[in-house]
Amino acid sequence: MRRTLSVAAIILTALMSYGLYNMKYEVRRLESRLAELQQTLTSGRQAVKVLHAEWAYLNRPARLQDLSGRHLDLQPVQVGQLTGLHELPVRSEEPGQKLAQKSAMLLPTAGGKTQ
Amino acid sequence: MSVFRRKPRAIAPVAETKLQWSDDAEQILENGRNRLVVVGAVFALAFTLVGARLIDLAVLQGHDANQTALNDEQRPSAERADILDRNGVVLATNLITASLFAEPRRVLDAADAARKIVLALPELNEQEVEKKLSGGRAFIWLKRHLTPKQQHDVNALGVPGVGFRDDRKRVYPHGNLVAHVLGYTGIDNEGQAGIELQYDEQLSTVTQKASAATNGDPLRLSVDVRVQFALQQELSRAVEEFSALGAAGIVLDAVTGEVLAMVSLPDFDPNQARTASSNAMFNRASLGVYEMGSTFKAFTTAMALDAGTVKIGGGYDATKPLRVARFTIRDDHPKKRWLSVPEIFIYSSNIGAAKMAVDVGAERQKEFLGRLGLLQRAALELPEVGRPISPSRWGEISTMTVAFGHGIAVSPVQLTSAMAAMVNGGIRIDPTLMAKQPMDTPQGTRVIKTRTSSIMKRLMRLNVEEGTGSKAKAAGYLVGGKTGTAEKAVAGSYQRKALLSSFIGAFPMNDPRYVVLAVIDEPKGTKKSFGYAGGGWTAAPVFGRVVSRIGPLMGVAPVDEESKSVRNAMFIRVKAGG
Known part of the structure; x- marks a missing residue:
């Protein structure tokens, strides 16, 4: 009885020491992995910052205006191009007859004008 | 036993x-x-x-341990926080650069090393480098912030005793655009002017703080780069067109007090602030104080109407110039007759404004302007805020000149903020450069009655339709405003040719949201302006063009100015009884 207890204790001690060492090395490994990840994170963050800065630099309004002036047919929005939903005429003729009725029901103000 | x-x-x-x-x-x-x-x-x-204890740490407090591990994450030390505009566009950030240092004790041959280094970095002086290298110091910077190519070149030399260190350089991607608001930083990234100086502590205290969440959080300004650009470009055009010395402009949200744009010309590049002249560094929009001229008539009119000393149907005789002591007050656009209050406003009558102010009295005028924040420094988050100059003895003559904006000098920020109170229903709100939460409407203090503010809106609209501000029109946007043309006081006397021309207005006038100010310093008349250089000819068109450009950006719905409902809403009787 006593002997088995002692043997059990010895085995337990051995197991625990082994476990402890294992744990220690595992922690050490994880720590170096952590440092590695943090390094990657920092350099990644730094890269993101550089890209943000470059993005802001390339999107300077002056540059965009110049580029769009040279390569696009876009013009600044004129007031006449803007209108409110309630000012849209209801499509009443042929193809969208039903649709128009529907939209007239959905948009009471628009419908009200044509009636 | x-x-x-x-x-x-x-x-x-x-x-x-x-x-x-x-x-x-x-x-x-x-x-x-x-x-x-x-x-x-x-x-x-x-x-x-x-x-x-183990169970306690591992199981019960496991969450805290995770947090500790997260906090432990190494943040780059001394990383200055970014500055963003209201939409999150980067205005100021840091980039890692390499800086070249030397350890003179470990340099073998100073003369040879210096010759080689100058070969790679021609902008350095060989003698100076040699002197630095031969001194017995342990560590010395040779050059900060090298470009990658320079770093490569120096590295290729293989000089012993010199090396690189990671360094951080403050970068302003937008260059000149927001220069005066942002300010700039020195070689060690310490704030030297503008927001960078004002919030230096907040921007630089990044590490060793209790909560990780607030660490290095960027600072969000109220400025919108798109609006800023529109204002800057239109002001630059005007400066060029009228060969002016400079210009200043502000776009202010009249409801929240947020400054959407603040421009001062000439400007500088904060990336190379050391090469900028002091004239370019000077922030005309907040630090400069100027006699603003006729734009003050808006305050005089509001004050008189609010105090009840004159009704909107009343008026004053402006037949003859007003003589007080040794001064004579004349009108620039003399009508030589009795003028109603709206007429005094739209024809910008000095005589009428002066008489109006005299009826209110010096005491009440002083108190009113004080409430508008025109007698003390603006509460703006910049180190460069000018102290206004007001008459030391506020006698009758001061009362009269202040009524039309002479004898009192205020900064453009103060003027804009006070004008916002005229049109937003009568509430004065401190201007701010910090972005506010959408629902965070400041309290402010009431300075004029809502009814008076409503009359002021109509008067300002009328002034654009029929008065001196007709060039400020922006098709589709209901604008209103007041011109100002002040003679600059140089060496104690007013100069007829040196003008400070301005226009301040708001839109949309039926429910003003944005106040825009354009000030042009010493414009010269051109053929196109028939030689005139007043506010109505130089600053008003800038205002009109800025409004046309920022209106769609800010989502202001255009209206038909000629429609009956709009006309009715903006109606005001010009002639008494007529």
């Missing part, structure tokens, strides 16, 4: 000895057991405590 009582018994009969032995041994064993139990209990208790 204690063990210590035991004495050796050398000679004893065998049987007796045996009996004695077993008796003693039992005693000893008993004692030993007792002690073991005590020691075992102590150990067991200790291990139980350790075990409990």
